[in-house]
Amino acid sequence: MxxxxxxGGKALIRAxxxxxxxxxxxxPGGAILPVxxxxxxxxxxxxxxxxxQGAGHMAQGYAQATGKPGVAMVxxxxxxxxxxxxxxxxxxxxxxxxxxxxQVPLAAIGTDAFQECDTTGITMGVTKHNFLVKDAxxxxxxxxxxxxxxxxxxxxxxxIDLPKDIVDPNNPRSELDWVENPEMELPGYKPxxxxxxxxxxxxxxLIQTSKRPVFxxxxxxxxxxxxxxxxxxxxxxxxxxxxTLMARGAFPDSHELCLGMPGMHGNYTAxxxxxxxxxxxxxxxxxxxxxxxxxxxxxxxxxxxxxxxDPAELGKVRKPDVAINGDCRLVIEAMVDLLxxxxxxxxxxxxxxxxxxxxxxxxxxxxxDSEPGSRLKPQYVLEQLRDLTPEDxxxxxxxxxxxxxxxxxxxxxxxxxxxxxxGLGTMGFSIPAAIGAKVGNPDRMVWAVDGDGCFQMxxxxxxxxxxENVPIKVALLNNSYLGMVRQWQDMFYEERFSEVxxxxxxxxxxxxxxxxxxxxxxxxxPEEVPEAIAKANEIEDRSVVIDFRTAPEERVYxxxxxxxxxxxxxxxxxxESQER
Amino acid sequence: xxxxxxxYTILVITVENKxxxxxxxxxxxxxxxxxxxxxxxxxxxxxxxSRITVDLDIELEGVSLDQIINQLDKLIxxxxxRALDPAESVExxxxxxxxxxxxxxxxxxxxxLDKVGGKxxxxxxxxxxxxxxxxxxxxxxxxxxxxxxGIVELQRTGRVxxxxx
Ligand SMILES: Cc1ncc(C[n+]2csc(CCOP(=O)(O)OP(=O)(O)O)c2C)c(N)n1
Ligand SMILES: [Mg+2]
Numbered sequence: 001m002x003x004x005x006x007x008g009g010k011a012l013i014r015a016x017x018x019x020x021x022x023x024x025x026x027x028p029g030g031a032i033l034p035v036x037x038x039x040x041x042x043x044x045x046x047x048x049x050x051x052x053q054g055a056g057h058m059a060q061g062y063a064q065a066t067g068k069p070g071v072a073m074v075x076x077x078x079x080x081x082x083x084x085x086x087x088x089x090x091x092x093x094x095x096x097x098x099x100x101x102x103q104v105p106l107a108a109i110g111t112d113a114f115q116e117c118d119t120t121g122i123t124m125g126v127t128k129h130n131f132l133v134k135d136a137x138x139x140x141x142x143x144x145x146x147x148x149x150x151x152x153x154x155x156x157x158x159x160i161d162l163p164k165d166i167v168d169p170n171n172p173r174s175e176l177d178w179v180e181n182p183e184m185e186l187p188g189y190k191p192x193x194x195x196x197x198x199x200x201x202x203x204x205x206l207i208q209t210s211k212r213p214v215f216x217x218x219x220x221x222x223x224x225x226x227x228x229x230x231x232x233x234x235x236x237x238x239x240x241x242x243x244t245l246m247a248r249g250a251f252p253d254s255h256e257l258c259l260g261m262p263g264m265h266g267n268y269t270a271x272x273x274x275x276x277x278x279x280x281x282x283x284x285x286x287x288x289x290x291x292x293x294x295x296x297x298x299x300x301x302x303x304x305x306x307x308x309x310d311p312a313e314l315g316k317v318r319k320p321d322v323a324i325n326g327d328c329r330l331v332i333e334a335m336v337d338l339l340x341x342x343x344x345x346x347x348x349x350x351x352x353x354x355x356x357x358x359x360x361x362x363x364x365x366x367x368x369d370s371e372p373g374s375r376l377k378p379q380y381v382l383e384q385l386r387d388l389t390p391e392d393x394x395x396x397x398x399x400x401x402x403x404x405x406x407x408x409x410x411x412x413x414x415x416x417x418x419x420x421x422x423g424l425g426t427m428g429f430s431i432p433a434a435i436g437a438k439v440g441n442p443d444r445m446v447w448a449v450d451g452d453g454c455f456q457m458x459x460x461x462x463x464x465x466x467x468e469n470v471p472i473k474v475a476l477l478n479n480s481y482l483g484m485v486r487q488w489q490d491m492f493y494e495e496r497f498s499e500v501x502x503x504x505x506x507x508x509x510x511x512x513x514x515x516x517x518x519x520x521x522x523x524x525x526p527e528e529v530p531e532a533i534a535k536a537n538e539i540e541d542r543s544v545v546i547d548f549r550t551a552p553e554e555r556v557y558x559x560x561x562x563x564x565x566x567x568x569x570x571x572x573x574x575x576e577s578q579e580r
Numbered sequence: 581x582x583x584x585x586x587x588y589t590i591l592v593i594t595v596e597n598k599x600x601x602x603x604x605x606x607x608x609x610x611x612x613x614x615x616x617x618x619x620x621x622x623x624x625x626x627x628x629x630s631r632i633t634v635d636l637d638i639e640l641e642g643v644s645l646d647q648i649i650n651q652l653d654k655l656i657x658x659x660x661x662r663a664l665d666p667a668e669s670v671e672x673x674x675x676x677x678x679x680x681x682x683x684x685x686x687x688x689x690x691x692x693l694d695k696v697g698g699k700x701x702x703x704x705x706x707x708x709x710x711x712x713x714x715x716x717x718x719x720x721x722x723x724x725x726x727x728x729x730g731i732v733e734l735q736r737t738g739r740v741x742x743x744x745x
Contacts, residue, residue, distance in 0.1 A: 120600065124607055129656040132600070149656060187628075188596060188659040312650035 008136035008167035008174040009034040012100070013042050015143035021071050023047060023062065023439055025055040029075025030115060031102030034168040047439060047468050052079045054432040054461040056086020060095050061436025064419045065394055067225065069096040069150050070436065076102040077115030080161075081122065085426055087157045088126035092423025093246060094223055096155035098146050105165035106134060106173070119161045128156030136166040136174050141182035148184060153191030154310040155223055193309065195326040200334050203281070203305045203322045208345045210279035210303070212352045213239045216262070216291075219246030219422070220284015220308060226329035227251065227415040230283065232336045238349070240356060242270040244285055246422045249412035259356070263291040264560050265404040268363030268571060271558065273356055274299050275566045281305045284328045287317035288423070297565025307331045362578045363571060365408055367554070370526060375551040378402060378477045381529055382409040385447065385475055388533045392417060394446045396434035398454030399425045400484040402477040404556045406449045428457030434472045435465050445473070445537070452478040452502055452509075459512065465543045466517030473536045474513075474545040479552045480504050487555050513545035522547045588617070589645060590669065590741050591634040593652060594660040597623050601657045605632060608652055612643050618673075618738020629659060635716075635739045664741050671741035673716045675723065676701065680730035681708045689729065696722055707732055
């Protein structure tokens with residue numbers, strides 16, 4: 001092999017190109033300057049953000065929508081701390097990211113140099129792994145390792161901290177011999193698992209003999225690209241499915257066996273079927289407290305089959321009867337394979353099915369129409385949006401009531417169409433995430449459903465969308481409040497509303513949107529809703545923000561109060577008298 | 581405070597011998613509010629790996645040991661991890677200690693030191709420096725015996741352990 005001498009900055013960009021990176025999100029500064037220079041000559045598209053948190057969430061939106069790792073690059077110090085939130089978000093939602101941060105020169109580390117911060121120390125707990133590179137020669141290998149770690153096993157964010165001197169061509173420390181195929185040195189990392197076939201057989205026996213089984217499907221199905229395999233398994237077994245907030249779209253909502261979302265704001269049937277099940281088959285799900293409610297009272301009669309790529313999830317919250325450590329797709333395919341070969345046992349589940357359809361009839365999602373002249377019902381806006389957009393529309397949401405309503409009222413029929421911040425619940429996620437998703441899917445329609453509180457945290461990225469020509473659409477469910485917090489004060493703090501009112505008239509969202517180069521529309525009455533959505537759908541050359549004026553007092557129902565078990569689910573007033 | 585066998589948990593962790601690895605390992609304990617009683621780290625027979633022996637009080641108060649082990653195992657730099665069963669392992673600890681000892685007290689002190697297999701490292705005018713390699717519980721006992729003399733300075737290494745043969 002002929003050796004080629006290059007500098008660390010060029011090596012970094014070349015290594016990214018070699019990993020197939022097409023786009024990265026970032027914002028330059030002193031310590032990372034040398035790496036920004038070779039970007040000019042690179043095939044990689046760089047999207048210049050307005051805040052580093054935006055870069056991180058864009059990379060997440062890109063990754064969640066495309067399945068490819070998202071890449072962000074920022075400078076040292078405050079830029080590194082600005083991207084900590086997206087790292088933590090990606091860590092909790094197992095999103096593959098590679099984040100590159102600048103660092104002060106090696107000799108200055110530990111001296112409180114200008115814009116120095118202990119980036120690897122700060123991010124240790126919110127990354128799958130991080131690297132402080134001390135030798136330019138290690139750059140090609142570490143980039144390769146970073147992508148490998150981010151994308152294999154249980155995916156997650158990986159950070160590479162790059163001291164300036166090893167990437168600065170003016171510094172002799174930055175010189176290295178380019179290595180085309182560096183060998184990874186990860187003796188402690190073994191993401192491949194041998195699937196335990198006996199455990200699979202035990203699982204199938206439980207599945208075939210259970211009377212009230214439910215597939216409890218989590219985000220791992222999407223990470224494993226197992227949606228098709230899951231559909232086969234469901235159809236062979238005829239067992240109902242719930243899809244968690246992280247798994248919306250992993251199984252089509254329109255399928256007769258789909259019960260929708262479980263959890264704190266899940267629908268009655270999804271929550272109750274899990275609660276009454278005699279078998280839960282958890283597939284890439286992690287028994288999050290928002291799903292289980294009070295753990296002691298969760299699904300008391302259910303045996304548990306738990307399939308997960310991450311052995312630390314097995315038994316973390318609930319002890320499984322059968323634990324299978326492996327990639328969900330491979331495990332499900334093995335199950336399907338065995339089921340096809342064996343003679344299937346046909347157990348009579350008609351009683352269970354009629355229980356389920358009874359709940360579905362008595363406890364559908366429901367809301368009261370708005371009174372004439374009063375503010376819009378958010379659920380109505382979402383129904384209209386759902387019905388008036390193409391069925392493969394990608395929806396990214398913020399965090400709050402609007403997030404729960406979107407998950408409830410949208411009909412997800414395709415995987416990778418739902419992008420949200422599930423584990424961390426990061427307000428401000430939707431706009432940058434939608435932009436990232438659109439960058440990865442330029443031909444698809446991308447809507448952000450946002451709250452007024454969330455919008456004010458990251459709206460500046462709409463400037464990015466204008467300047468970088470990444471047009472998205474924003475449905476702002478503007479209820480003038482930090483609505484989700486208001487709802488808790490309403491229900492659990494005797495309507496004592498403390499610091500949740502934002503404002504009825506400022507900011508002027510239409511004007512704000514226009515000032516950022518977007519089209520701004522304000523909608524007050526129900527009749528205007530379809531028209532405004534149709535208009536937004538037609539605009540392809542710029543972003544659109546629709547300020548839907550929604551009702552502040554609206555609550556998200558159903559709701560399992562925090563700390564209660566799932567049988568304490570609170571239904572909307574109109575369903576209170578229904579037989580449970 | 582006596583520590584008898586079985587009242588503790590030893591984790592043996594093989595890690596890559598690199599900077600930052602100890603912080604990653606200890607960080608997993610600190611974020612759970614679990615105190616590490618003692619910790620021994622040194623390279624193994626292969627220079628690229630280090631062996632960490634962690635001694636934990638058994639009462640982890642609501643924290644699952646399996647969970648800690650599983651999550652430590654997820655650290656990229658951790659190559660292998662397991663809990664050693666105290667009943668099936670051989671453990672030793674080293675203590676070096678300086679005690680106040682006038683000439684008249686030294687015979688009794690050295691006599692006792694001989695019985696437990698310790699060594700005299702140094703003799704000063706009013707004090708002696710001793711060392712002892714033993715199980716932690718023997719060292720506990722010896723330490724309390726020494727306290728009546730007056731301990732000037734003391735360092736224990738914490739447990740290290742290997743599987744029994
Ligand atoms: C960064 C951050 N800060 C605070 C919270 C707590 N929180 C959760 S939902 C919510 C209200 C969100 O308000 P808005 O965006 O208007 O959405 P709404 O609930 O009104 O639909 C708040 C403050 C959070 N999740 N994230
Ligand atoms: Mg709001």
